[in-house]
Amino acid sequence: MTMSNCNEFCPVARANDVLGGKWTTLIIRDLLPGKKRYSELQRSLVGISPRMLAQRLAKLEGAGLIVKTIYPTVPPKTEYELSNIGRKAENIIAAMAEFGATLGEG
Amino acid sequence: MTMSNCNEFCPVARANDVLGGKWTTLIIRDLLPGKKRYSELQRSLVGISPRMLAQRLAKLEGAGLIVKTIYPTVPPKTEYELSNIGRKAENIIAAMAEFGATLGEG
Numbered sequence: 001m002t003m004s005n006c007n008e009f010c011p012v013a014r015a016n017d018v019l020g021g022k023w024t025t026l027i028i029r030d031l032l033p034g035k036k037r038y039s040e041l042q043r044s045l046v047g048i049s050p051r052m053l054a055q056r057l058a059k060l061e062g063a064g065l066i067v068k069t070i071y072p073t074v075p076p077k078t079e080y081e082l083s084n085i086g087r088k089a090e091n092i093i094a095a096m097a098e099f100g101a102t103l104g105e106g
Numbered sequence: 107m108t109m110s111n112c113n114e115f116c117p118v119a120r121a122n123d124v125l126g127g128k129w130t131t132l133i134i135r136d137l138l139p140g141k142k143r144y145s146e147l148q149r150s151l152v153g154i155s156p157r158m159l160a161q162r163l164a165k166l167e168g169a170g171l172i173v174k175t176i177y178p179t180v181p182p183k184t185e186y187e188l189s190n191i192g193r194k195a196e197n198i199i200a201a202m203a204e205f206g207a208t209l210g211e212g
Binding site: 010011012013014015016018019020021022025026029063085088089091092093094095096097098099100101102103 | 116117118119120121122124125126127128131132135169191194195197198199200201202203204205206207208209
């Protein structure tokens, strides 16, 4: 595992490309307990715009980290869940939670 | 440790506020082996603009994750190193490296 200085294709940079944007890790955090509807994510992620949420979900889906299921109900119901790849990001979220807890409330 | 659904002040969100921007985790990765000069960071972070690097370093310094030392030489030499707080982010970088390695080259 290479953690030190390496070029833009190093593993940390690859993870950063997928997870680096604002909200992305928070979406994964919200999906760790299980699948969620779009509206549940919107409620949980206080301050995110519908456009931003849709963009982030599409990016994570494109990168293979989440799976979207559309149920043919009226109105249609859309659910998101982590893929096997997405679930591997759990260690990052756990390390972030641990680090964040040491930062205090400030 | 709270990892699941929580409000914007939860530990994951706090870590995200500090580490979430593009390049931020890569700067910390570069500083893990030890202190570096501004020019070394600029060379390592292929594609970063001087303005963006300065902004990110200032943000990390403001958050207490890195320490900047200016040596009164001619010309002045500036070095950056991780603080004790910044060093605690190592687990996140390690988890990102592990995750990034599983993403393949694509």
